[in-house]
Amino acid sequence: MSAKNIKTETQYGFEILWAETENYIGKLHYINPGKIIGLRYNNEKSQTIYVVTGGLRVWDSTSVRHFVDIEPGNSYHVDPKKLYRYSTPEDQQYPTVLMEVGTNISDDLTIIENISG
Numbered sequence: 001m002s003a004k005n006i007k008t009e010t011q012y013g014f015e016i017l018w019a020e021t022e023n024y025i026g027k028l029h030y031i032n033p034g035k036i037i038g039l040r041y042n043n044e045k046s047q048t049i050y051v052v053t054g055g056l057r058v059w060d061s062t063s064v065r066h067f068v069d070i071e072p073g074n075s076y077h078v079d080p081k082k083l084y085r086y087s088t089p090e091d092q093q094y095p096t097v098l099m100e101v102g103t104n105i106s107d108d109l110t111i112i113e114n115i116s117g
Contacts, residue, residue: 012037013095020104029098031056034090039113041083047102050075054096059085062112083112 006017012035019026031037031054039062049056051072058076059067060083070076078084088096 011035019101023104025100025102025104027100027102028052029100030095031086031088031098032095033088033092035088037086038111039083039085040109040111042078042080042105042108043110044080045103045105045108046078046080047100048075048077050099052097052099054092054094055089056096056098057087057089059083085113 004017004020008015008017010029013030013032015030016028017025018028029049033054039059051070051074053072055072056070056076057067058070062083068076
């Protein structure tokens, strides 16, 4: 296993790659308050996120009415080909922190709608 701790700036905040093997990766995502991560899906990658701090709203379709709010201490799984979009509360003082563990498949993301509120 490689413990790289590579930080990458993103439109929504930043992420840290903290684990990488041939089969899986581990990342921390810091999503700033009021940010929206656009609608997307992975072709083959499977991933599970765990909300460490902050609030997270997840949509799993193109409908704006079909969402779930995830509180700290809870997780959410994203299967391959499953649509998803994330947002964080605007009135939150600190970033939402997510821990992600997923299969290590690069260049697998398809972005349907690129929003970064």
